[in-house]
Amino acid sequence: MGRTQEQRRAETRALLLAAAADQFANKGFHATSAEAVATAADRTTGALYDHFGGKEGLLIGLLEQWIEQTISDLTRSLEGETDLDGRLGALWxxxxxxxxxxxxxxxxxxxxxxxxxxxxxxxxxxxxERFRMMRAGLAGGLEDWSEEFGFELPGPALDIAAQVLGLLVGAAFQYRIDPTAFPQPVVVAGLRRLLGLPSADGATLSRSSAPTSKPRIQAGATP
Structure with a gap:
């Protein structure tokens, strides 16, 4: 059966966004023309302007798309992780x-x-707005983890979420140039410090080992 106009428009939009992501990343926004994006997507420049109004509209479209993609990626990373260090490692x-x-x-x-x-x-x-949504989502997750694993966040959840996000993105920038600078254990150790938790020393907090009476683990205490 033939595709509907809505399906064709959705496909064109997706192709243009994918082409823009690749072109902007590898050549830079200002060095990439609307025509180059359209050509890479095998679409016309008119289609690009119809969907996005120009290169700036493509950037906004990418930002909006990545809000959803980031949430999806984090959800996928955390699936099946039942201990705290596993989840912190999964974020990275x-x-x-x-x-x-x-x-x-x-x-x-x-x-x-x-x-x-x-x-x-x-x-x-x-x-x-994209970063606000990411911080809010991460803050909610951290609050849930503090309840599940029986520890107390060392500050307001939104503040801790901003710090965690800063560590992850900053580490990713360094990792991109030198992967040996940030092996996963180093990242997890840094995240534990931000959460006010002691070094894991090979042990992790899990649902089965978390205290049932919900006493809180303070920074420097032994889990």
Whole structure:
């Protein structure tokens, strides 16, 4: 059966976004023309302007798409992890896997989006909202984990989420240049410090080992 107009438009939009992500990451936003994106997507420039209004619209579209993609990636990374260190490691592994699966383009595009967001108020507004949603989602997850594994967050959940996000993205930028600088145990240890937890020393908090009476683990205490 033939595809509907809505399906064809959705396909064109997806192809243009994928082409823009690749072109912007590898060549830079300003060095990439709308025509180059359209050609890479095997679509017309008119189709690009119809869907997005231009390159800036493509950037906004990418930011909005990545809000959903980030949530999906994190959910997939955490599936099946039943101990705290496993989940902290999965946060990191999700970023690294995403960069690898996208041909190392994710981090390059992330930086390109950030550069343009700080220079363009409209893009900056969308970018700021994207980070607000990421912080809020992560804060909710951290609160759930503190209840599940019986420890107390060392500060407001939103503040801790911002710090965790900062560590993960900052580590990813360094990892992109020198993977040996940030093996997963180093990242997990840093995340434990942010959560006010002692060094794991080979032990992890799991649902089965978490205290049933919900006493809180304070920074420097022994789990």
């Amino acid at each position: 592994a999700g970023l690294i896997r995403r960069d690898s699966e996208s041909g190392d383009a994710w981090l390059l595009l992330e930086f390109e989006l950030w550069l343009h967001a700080v220079r363009d108020p409209e893009i900056g507004t969308v970018g700021a």
